[in-house]
Amino acid sequence: MGHSRRSVQRQLGMTYRTVKQSADAATSEELFTGQWQNRPSVLNDYKPYLDDRWNEGCSTWKLWEEIMPLGYKGSYHRVRAYLHDKRIPPRPVTARPPSPRTVAGWILRRPDALTATEQLQLKAVRAHCSELDALTGHVRSFATLLTERRGERVPAWLDAVRRDDLPSLHTLAAGIDHDRDAVIAGLTLPWSSGVVEGHVNRIKMLKRQMFGRAGFALLRKRVLMS
Structure with missing residues (x-):
């Protein structure tokens, strides 16, 4: 409070233009608007050409060599960064297969x-x-x-x-x-051995229950009485 812009500039070591832009900003978002934003890229004029040649199957290095004689002054890495997203197509969304x-x-x-x-x-x-x-x-x-x-x-x-x-x-x-x-x-005759199989399973169950506990005489009585 009470300091001039020149005073703030000297104390903070900032340029006068930065101090003026900060003082004139109405919102915090405006503070992030700098000289590098909305600046046209040196690659903008060559993007249509790059897109057409990329769709034809041309490599990134070859495209960089082709636009250099056309007046491109940027680096190869800028061209590679622009074509990076085109190199990996988006994966289609598919339903999960059943197990x-x-x-x-x-x-x-x-x-x-x-x-x-x-x-x-x-x-x-x-x-x-x-x-x-x-x-x-x-x-x-x-x-x-x-x-x-x-x-x-x-x-x-x-x-x-x-x-x-x-x-x-x-x-x-x-x-x-x-x-x-x-x-x-x-699968043809009307008779079934299901009843016999049921009795066999029941006898096997009794035998397992009495395994090591008694002899055949007690097992015989249990089978007859059950």
Whole structure:
């Protein structure tokens, strides 16, 4: 307060122009307006030429050599800095691909149990991978064999699996083919061994519970009384 601009200049060691600009500034933003702002670049006149030649596949060093005879007085680093952003194109925004577990869930579920979005996503996955497309068809055909009890279609299903390059599914087909008659009978005849398997599992459970605790006599009584 009470000091002249010349006095402030001498005390702060600043130029008179800087002191005057600071005193005349109405807002703090105006203090940042200096002689270097809004100054035209020496590269402005050559940018259209650089853009055209860059799109044609010309390198940065070659472009610098070409604009030098045209009157460019700047450095090579200025040209390289201008073309840096053009060298790395922006990465497109893409949706995250579904995980293998998610795709497996879509394949194993009933088609009518999938939502419209899940059906579209599975369709896109099948369109981009022929192996998954073939696998989906075989899995759903086998599900039809199980739910509708179509044992007579098992040989045709095995032949269709062998025609595709699906090693993991070939292992399953080999196991089914080894017991083909039993599989066909299980998917055709009305009888089931489920009751027998249930009793066998129950006996195994009792045996595990009494392991190392008692002999066969006590185990026999528990099986008969349970």
